[in-house]
Amino acid sequence: MMPASLVQCALKHQTDTKVNCPGRLTERPCGITFTAVNELTADSMSRSYSMKPDKQGSGSCESFRFLSMKGMAAENPACSAQSQPPCSLSVSGVSYTVSDRIGPWWDLKSYRKKWTRQILNEVSFHVESGQIMGILGNSGSGKTTLLDAIAGRIGNTGTLTGEVYVNGTKLKQEQFQDCFSYVLQSDNLLSYLTVEETLTFTAQLALRQRSAMAIRKKVAAVMAELSLSHVACSVIGGRIFPGISGGERRRVSIASQLLQDPKVLLLDEPTTGLDSMTANQIVVLLAELARRDRIVIVTIHQPRSELFRIFSTIAIMSRGELVFCGQPEEMVDFFSRCGYECPEYCNPFDIYVDLTSVDTRCSEREAATYRRMHEITSAYQSSDIYQNMTWKIQESCRHSNKPMIPFKNKESPNCLSKLGVLLRRTVRNLSRDRMGILMRLSQNLIFGLFVAFFVMKLDNDITKGAVQDRIGVIYQSMGASPYTGMLNAVALFPALRAIADQESKDGLYQKWQMFLAYIIHILPFSIISVFIFSSFLYWTVGMNPDPWRFLCFTAVIMVPHIVGELLTLVLLGVVQDPNMVNSGMALLNIAGIMVGSGFLRGTQQMPVVFQWLSYLTFQKYGCELLIVTEFYGKNFTCSAAASNPAACFIKNGDTIIDQGYPGAPSRYTLDFLLLYTFLPLLVLLGVISFKIRDHLVRR
Numbered sequence: 001m002m003p004a005s006l007v008q009c010a011l012k013h014q015t016d017t018k019v020n021c022p023g024r025l026t027e028r029p030c031g032i033t034f035t036a037v038n039e040l041t042a043d044s045m046s047r048s049y050s051m052k053p054d055k056q057g058s059g060s061c062e063s064f065r066f067l068s069m070k071g072m073a074a075e076n077p078a079c080s081a082q083s084q085p086p087c088s089l090s091v092s093g094v095s096y097t098v099s100d101r102i103g104p105w106w107d108l109k110s111y112r113k114k115w116t117r118q119i120l121n122e123v124s125f126h127v128e129s130g131q132i133m134g135i136l137g138n139s140g141s142g143k144t145t146l147l148d149a150i151a152g153r154i155g156n157t158g159t160l161t162g163e164v165y166v167n168g169t170k171l172k173q174e175q176f177q178d179c180f181s182y183v184l185q186s187d188n189l190l191s192y193l194t195v196e197e198t199l200t201f202t203a204q205l206a207l208r209q210r211s212a213m214a215i216r217k218k219v220a221a222v223m224a225e226l227s228l229s230h231v232a233c234s235v236i237g238g239r240i241f242p243g244i245s246g247g248e249r250r251r252v253s254i255a256s257q258l259l260q261d262p263k264v265l266l267l268d269e270p271t272t273g274l275d276s277m278t279a280n281q282i283v284v285l286l287a288e289l290a291r292r293d294r295i296v297i298v299t300i301h302q303p304r305s306e307l308f309r310i311f312s313t314i315a316i317m318s319r320g321e322l323v324f325c326g327q328p329e330e331m332v333d334f335f336s337r338c339g340y341e342c343p344e345y346c347n348p349f350d351i352y353v354d355l356t357s358v359d360t361r362c363s364e365r366e367a368a369t370y371r372r373m374h375e376i377t378s379a380y381q382s383s384d385i386y387q388n389m390t391w392k393i394q395e396s397c398r399h400s401n402k403p404m405i406p407f408k409n410k411e412s413p414n415c416l417s418k419l420g421v422l423l424r425r426t427v428r429n430l431s432r433d434r435m436g437i438l439m440r441l442s443q444n445l446i447f448g449l450f451v452a453f454f455v456m457k458l459d460n461d462i463t464k465g466a467v468q469d470r471i472g473v474i475y476q477s478m479g480a481s482p483y484t485g486m487l488n489a490v491a492l493f494p495a496l497r498a499i500a501d502q503e504s505k506d507g508l509y510q511k512w513q514m515f516l517a518y519i520i521h522i523l524p525f526s527i528i529s530v531f532i533f534s535s536f537l538y539w540t541v542g543m544n545p546d547p548w549r550f551l552c553f554t555a556v557i558m559v560p561h562i563v564g565e566l567l568t569l570v571l572l573g574v575v576q577d578p579n580m581v582n583s584g585m586a587l588l589n590i591a592g593i594m595v596g597s598g599f600l601r602g603t604q605q606m607p608v609v610f611q612w613l614s615y616l617t618f619q620k621y622g623c624e625l626l627i628v629t630e631f632y633g634k635n636f637t638c639s640a641a642a643s644n645p646a647a648c649f650i651k652n653g654d655t656i657i658d659q660g661y662p663g664a665p666s667r668y669t670l671d672f673l674l675l676y677t678f679l680p681l682l683v684l685l686g687v688i689s690f691k692i693r694d695h696l697v698r699r
């Protein structure tokens with residue numbers, strides 16, 4: 001419940017009435033003091049805050065003032081004794097504009113025209129360690145873009161101006177990543193790992209140079225700080241199986257960031273999707289983290305009124321502008337003076353965000369609400385609150401002996417160690433995914449069952465399909481194997497890609513390292529799965545019984561399966577939508593088998609351009625190898641020799657090879673080499689693709 005005196009007022013101009021904002025807000029009216037103490041639980045919140053009479057207050061009105069958490073620390077010797085040198089974050093005149101097309105692509109006339117859209121407009125504020133700042137605003141007001149701008153994670157699609165200072169020093173582009181920790185709106189965690197494992201692997205990626213014992217201690221300390229110790233051994237969980245709760249998952253995401261001891265923590269809507277009590281607990285927890293000499297900036301939707309007391313600074317955004325930014329008691333004061341008092345029993349957050357939002361439902365309302373927003377913004381910019389904030393920014397930049405920029409803890413392990421940790425993490429996660437493993441191992445076998453069921457037993461009689469059936473089995477084996485690889489990559493990799501996108505922005509490793517770890521961890525599964533498939537199909541349908549030829553057949557089939565997965569990964573590096581990657585892969589494979597196999601049209605009969613193109617397909621080398629493996633030296637029988645001698649024109653496999661693939665036996669080793677060259681080439685292409693991704697992914 002809000003204290004009565006806070007909400008004991010009526011909203012005079014509830015909707016679009018014209019405001020009459022005073023130019024300067026200098027008088028100090030009756031206020032309230034909430035004294036914060038460091039209790040964590042939501043039910044203790046009511047006990048944690050008390051009202052204190054303001055000794056400076058005058059007149060008959062009993063006056064109260066807010067005690068900020070920093071002030072608390074000053075009053076509490078135990079707190080101040082532990083405190084480190086304060087850290088300050090100043091954001092000065094940050095603007096972001098993008099050039100956008102006016103209409104959709106199907107409306108060519110408007111699509112050709114562009115307009116410049118101001119997403120952020122001259123945003124400035126100043127926060128110090130020990131403070132938690134809440135950024136509020138309706139949807140699309142620019143909260144996330146502001147956090148991105150502060151964290152240096154904004155895309156290169158627009159123009160960003162303004163400065164971000166930490167401890168009065170302007171940050172360089174390469175310093176943002178090392179200074180801020182950023183918790184995204186969605187939790188990107190591996191479902192089958194436990195909380196402790198998740199944090200341990202992150203710690204190993206971030207703090208590798210520490211001993212295993214030091215990492216264990218660090219993880220335990222962070223879990224204790226975020227009240228996660230009781231779920232240390234619980235799995236994170238996913239959509240199809242239960243794990244820890246949504247609130248606990250949020251806390252794991254925050255804990256992952258705390259492992260590097262950041263002094264500035266940015267969180268984008270950490271309470272979205274949580275029930276209001278859990279959301280409250282998260283914000284109280286963040287306030288507690290801030291109190292331990294950190295700066296916490298959090299964007300938030302519809303916080304409960306109790307949280308009003310928690311924030312040291314509240315900023316309200318609308319249409320990319322900071323409509324207000326100040327302490328909670330200043331906010332009540334400011335809006336009252338603008339003629340908008342908060343009605344009794346109302347949530348001040350809701351009231352003030354509504355007041356400053358632009359309603360676009362009809363043009364009249366849009367004009368009126370836009371005017372109101374501007375009047376409030378102008379009143380704020382000419383208020384003492386704004387002047388005071390500007391002064392603080394100037395002061396922090398003016399100091400000649402500025403404190404050091406507080407970088408995150410970074411004892412970067414070498415590339416190989418990072419690869420090792422990523423590999424162990426993905427293997428651990430996959431090893432617990434029974435369905436995933438089963439799927440991987442059985443997909444090829446199930447496909448082999450279809451083929452075997454259809455073909456049954458290969459005949460040696462030329463008039464009973466001895467040649468056609470063999471070519472059919474080879475065609476199916478070469479043509480379908482890439483699809484099973486593709487299905488695996490599309491099912492498993494996007495989740496890892498999302499994690500890599502986030503962790504690479506956190507500076508833990510580079511995206512291509514996750515790509516490499518993924519390939520290495522799927523390799524044994526691919527080998528086993530293809531071996532099961534070929535063992536079953538080869539002997540069931542009765543292909544050439546020479547064991548060496550069976551091994552060659554298996555070694556050849558391995559490549560299209562792995563190439564299918566690799567090519568899908570390469571595409572997933574640059575194309576975000578897995579469905580598009582699916583379609584792209586299917587088309588590439590169809591084109592490859594058409595041009596390269598020589599089954600649909602003989603290579604010699606193809607136009608020269610296709611003949612040249614066929615050299616770029618792995619199917620050319622694979623099919624040629626399989627044809628030689630199966631047909632070389634093979635003799636056929638012919639039951640129609642007496643009645644129809646023309647039907648027995650083909651007597652052995654060598655004739656097939658000479659007609660379709662002249663000289664193929666002499667190229668056998670070369671074909672093998674060329675076929676296997678596709679694997680390192682695609683790995684290299686994947687590394688390049690994920691390096692390109694660094695530039696494509698905005699956040």
Ligand SMILES: Nc1ncnc2c1ncn2[C@@H]1O[C@H](COP(=O)(O)OP(=O)(O)OP(=O)(O)O)[C@@H](O)[C@H]1O
Pocket residue numbers: 098100119137138139140141142143144145146155157158
């Ligand atoms: N690169 C960009 N190009 C075009 N428009 C952009 C770009 N970045 C942001 N915007 C637009 O800027 C506005 C603000 O976006 P932002 O995500 O910051 O809003 P928000 O306040 O975080 O919204 P929500 O609360 O719904 O997440 C949106 O209308 C968005 O479409």
